Amino acid sequence: MAAPRSRSANAEYGRDGKEQARQRDLVRLLQLSIAAAIVTIALKTVAWALTGSIGLLSDAAESIVNLVAALVALLAVQWAARPPDEDHAYGHDKADYFSAGFEGGLVLLAALAIIVFSVARIFHPTSIDHVAIGVTVTAIAGGLAIYLLIGMLFAVVISVIASVESAHYFTQGTNGSTSDRVYYSFTTMTTVGFGDFTAATRPGKTVAVLEMLVGQIYLVTVISLLVARAPSRPLVERVANTSVAESGGTESTRAEG
Numbered sequence: 719m720a721a722p723r724s725r726s727a728n729a730e731y732g733r734d735g736k737e738q739a740r741q742r743d744l745v746r747l748l749q750l751s752i753a754a755a756i757v758t759i760a761l762k763t764v765a766w767a768l769t770g771s772i773g774l775l776s777d778a779a780e781s782i783v784n785l786v787a788a789l790v791a792l793l794a795v796q797w798a799a800r801p802p803d804e805d806h807a808y809g810h811d812k813a814d815y816f817s818a819g820f821e822g823g824l825v826l827l828a829a830l831a832i833i834v835f836s837v838a839r840i841f842h843p844t845s846i847d848h849v850a851i852g853v854t855v856t857a858i859a860g861g862l863a864i865y866l867l868i869g870m871l872f873a874v875v876i877s878v879i880a881s882v883e884s885a886h887y888f889t890q891g892t893n894g895s896t897s898d899r900v901y902y903s904f905t906t907m908t909t910v911g912f913g914d915f916t917a918a919t920r921p922g923k924t925v926a927v928l929e930m931l932v933g934q935i936y937l938v939t940v941i942s943l944l945v946a947r948a949p950s951r952p953l954v955e956r957v958a959n960t961s962v963a964e965s966g967g968t969e970s971t972r973a974e975g
Contacts, residue, residue: 747899748792754866755785761859769852776832777856783828787790787821854944861940868936872929873903879921889918907933 762778765771794817846852876899880887887893894902894915902915907929917923 745792745796747900748788750900751788752785752792754863755781755788758859758863759785761855761862765852765855765859766836768848769846770844771846771852772832772836774856775835779828779832786824787817790820791817793817820974826947857944861944865936865940868932869904869907870900872907872925873900876903876922879919881923883919883921885919887917887919887922888915892914902968903929906930907935922930
């Protein structure tokens with residue numbers, strides 16, 4: 719029969735369990751950040767490729783920095799969670815500082831690259847093409863980023879309420895982990911259902927109603943603006959015809975040469 723653990727051993731075991739849960743939550747949040755960064759980069763890169771705008775290129779470069787930083791942070795969090803060993807008697811927590819320093823270096827490199835491209839464009843200016851389509855794609859990327867930010871903001875509000883309320887936040891008899899609250903926040907904002915969690919307290923129900931209203935008003939407003947700014951069919955046809963004419967002119971020039 720195994721000997722029962724002492725009170726200090728139980729406390730240590732509880733702290734270890736909470737730390738492991740916190741690490742799992744951080745990993746899931748970083749994975750969400752990586753997925754959002756990939757989608758944003760794809761949209762902004764398309765906008766830059768269509769227009770050739772340095773401003774849109776700088777916007778895409780910023781998103782690339784965010785993606786690389788999130789990947790490095792994910793690796794750093796996983797490395798910092800490793801237990802102490804012979805070479806690291808006090809653990810691997812310093813990996814977090816490396817991640818922050820690396821992100822700062824990436825921001826500096828991106829800024830220098832943007833300056834170089836901008837100066838080159840000043841001395842060798844070129845026209846910006848397909849502005850309407852490029853701006854629309856960029857607006858979609860920005861709208862998506864703001865929508866994700868709203869969901870994360872409400873997840874923080876839920877966490878604050880859960881920490882100050884004496885009763886459990888959810889009717890399932892728990893306050894949920896960080897990832898659970900993020901999941902609940904987005905299922906509430908998109909009004910696709912509460913999933914596995916339902917708010918139990920009055921402040922929680924109020925936040926749920928407010929988040930649903932904000933989410934739906936935001937979606938209706940943004941979609942309306944995007945539809946209003948979307949290029950008309952004649953403009954798209956003119957862009958396509960211009961591209962065909964330019965390619966035809968290039969081929970004619972080559973044939974004459």
